[in-house]
Each structure stands twice: as structure tokens, then as C-alpha cells.
Amino acid sequence: MFFILSKTLHFLLMPFIWVLLLLIFAALLRSAKWRRLSLVGALGILFLFSNPFLANEAWRAWEVEAMPVEDVKHYDVAVILTGVTAFREDIPDRIHTHKGADRFLHPLQLYRMGKIDKFLIAGGSGRVLAGAVAEAEQIERVLLLANVPKEDILIEGNSRNTRENAKNTAKLVEQHPEWKNLLLVTSAFHMRRSAACFQKAGVKASAFSTDFNASERRFTPDETIIPSVSAFSGWHLLIHEVTGFIVYKVLGYC
Incomplete structure (x- = not known):
């Protein structure tokens, strides 16, 4: 039930949906005042959320900063959280990845540098309906192709959200008392909730953020005043994650 509700909330938190609803209200409402307010609201959301400078400042405030590779000590296991692959029934002969592929590419770099010994990949299918291959299995295939033993x-491959990632990983960690140092790897925007969930589950791990949305500040016109479609779409992810963190806190998941 929680999984279904989270997917529904994910849809409702889209700024695009807010704009669409306001435009529908503007077209259907009889009151000239409320039609005008709906149009102003739609334009305000478009203007605010398409500003690249404001979007970048929000990302900079939320994302957990990077740990320099040179500062990474030796870890027994890198715990990689999934959410970056897609299963395609029509093209099943390869792995399809999203932007967050750094979640496994950066740990692979650390592995080749001798900074981590093993990988623990946590994550099942993110689909509402069953049938897809677990994401953990897909990332395992990529690592095997990279000649990782x-x-x-x-x-x-059973967890379907961050809380289950933490709880199921905790069970595996208990079975391996030789694992003393763990490195938690996920996207920078997702690290706050992930680290809190793992701490709640009793798993001590250092945070290694990847897949950054924030960038250094730039004051050129295209970074400050020219509207950006990517900035607008990025707000959906940020709002969803901040809301998810708050919900998890209220429910005592992290």
C-alpha cells in the first residue's frame, strides 16, 4: 500500500500537473476573478520553477556534497542503492540506464583503485506491477561485464524503497560480521534520506554521493534569467525527494 501511495504522490507533486490544473481551472471557472488568479498562478509557477539560478541554489542547499576520491579510505563493502536502470521487455538483451548510472560507475572506479573490496547492490523492481528484472540483478550484470569477480x-533484490533498502541491507550486514567499514553510495539528492534510513536500521556507513544535479554558481544570462526546461523538470525530483524525506521522518522510518 505504501508503495502505491508513494507512486501516486510522485505524480501529484509534479509542477507540470499544477500548471495544467490551473490552466484547466482558468478555462472552466465562471468567475473572472478566479480565472485571472488561475492564469497568474500558472504563469508564476512557470516563471519561478524555470529559473535555472534558483533551481541550482535549491539543489546546492539540498544535495550532500561530494567526498573527494583521494579522501576515500579502504572499505570492505560499497552499498549501492539502485533506481538507475530500466527493464525493457522489447529490448531485453542489454542494460538500460538512466542519468544516475554514476551510482555504480563511481564505486567501480573505487574498486579498481583498491579502495573497496566488495559490492552490495540493494534494490528490486520499481514498477507497480510485477514482471521486471530486479535492478540489483541488472547492475550486477554490468559489473560482471566489467570483469568484477x-x-x-x-x-x-527484494526492496522497493529506501526504507526497505536499509532494513534488508541490515539483515545482510548481520550475516557478515567481517564487514567493519561500509560505504553508502547513492545520488547526492537521495543521500539525506538514505543515510538517515540506514542509521535508523543500525547500519553504520560513510556517505559517498554521486550523480549531482547542483553545479558551481555561474552568473551568465543563460544561468540566471533565461528560462530552462531542465530546471523546471528538475524541481519535480527535488520536491519529491524533500517530501519523501519529511514523510519518512513523520512515519519514523528515518
């Missing part, structure tokens, strides 16, 4: 890869 199978004995250095463990997968947990």
Missing part, C-alpha cells in the same frame, strides 16, 4: 558482488 562474481564472488565480490552480493545482491539484495
Whole structure:
């Protein structure tokens, strides 16, 4: 039930949906005052959320900063959270990745540098309906193609959200008392909620953020005043994550 509700909330938190609803109200409402307010609201949302400078400032405030690779000490296991692959029934002969592929590419770099010994990939399918291959299995395939020995890869393919990632990982960690140092790897925007959930589950791990949306400040016209479609769409992800963090806190998940 929680999984279904989270998917519904994900849809309702889209700024695009807000604009669409306000435009529908403007077309259907009889009151000239409320039609005008609906149009002004739609234009205000478009103007505010399409500003690239404001979007970048919001990302900079929320995302957990990067740990320099040179500062990464030796870790027994890198816990990689999924959410970056897509299963395609029509093209099943390859792995399809999203923007967040850094979640497994950066740990692979650390592995080649001898900074981590093993991978623990946590995550099942993100689909509402069953049938897709677990994301942990898909990322395992990528690591195997990169010549990582199978004995250095463990997968947990049942969890469908961050809380389950943490709880299921905690069970695996209990089975391996030799794991003393863990590195938690996920996207920078997702690290706050992830780290809090893992701490709540009793898993001590250092945070290694990847897949950054924030960038350095620039004051050129295209970075300050020219509207950006990517800035507008990025707000959906940020609002969803901040809301998810708050909901998890209220429910005691993290």
C-alpha cells in the first residue's frame, strides 16, 4: 500500500500537473476573478520553477556534497542503492540506464583503485506491477561485464524503497560480521534520506554521493534569467525527494 501511495504522490507533486490544473481551472471557472488568479498562478509557477539560478541554489542547499576520491579510505563493502536502470521487455538483451548510472560507475572506479573490496547492490523492481528484472540483478550484470569477480558482488533484490533498502541491507550486514567499514553510495539528492534510513536500521556507513544535479554558481544570462526546461523538470525530483524525506521522518522510518 505504501508503495502505491508513494507512486501516486510522485505524480501529484509534479509542477507540470499544477500548471495544467490551473490552466484547466482558468478555462472552466465562471468567475473572472478566479480565472485571472488561475492564469497568474500558472504563469508564476512557470516563471519561478524555470529559473535555472534558483533551481541550482535549491539543489546546492539540498544535495550532500561530494567526498573527494583521494579522501576515500579502504572499505570492505560499497552499498549501492539502485533506481538507475530500466527493464525493457522489447529490448531485453542489454542494460538500460538512466542519468544516475554514476551510482555504480563511481564505486567501480573505487574498486579498481583498491579502495573497496566488495559490492552490495540493494534494490528490486520499481514498477507497480510485477514482471521486471530486479535492478540489483541488472547492475550486477554490468559489473560482471566489467570483469568484477562474481564472488565480490552480493545482491539484495527484494526492496522497493529506501526504507526497505536499509532494513534488508541490515539483515545482510548481520550475516557478515567481517564487514567493519561500509560505504553508502547513492545520488547526492537521495543521500539525506538514505543515510538517515540506514542509521535508523543500525547500519553504520560513510556517505559517498554521486550523480549531482547542483553545479558551481555561474552568473551568465543563460544561468540566471533565461528560462530552462531542465530546471523546471528538475524541481519535480527535488520536491519529491524533500517530501519523501519529511514523510519518512513523520512515519519514523528515518
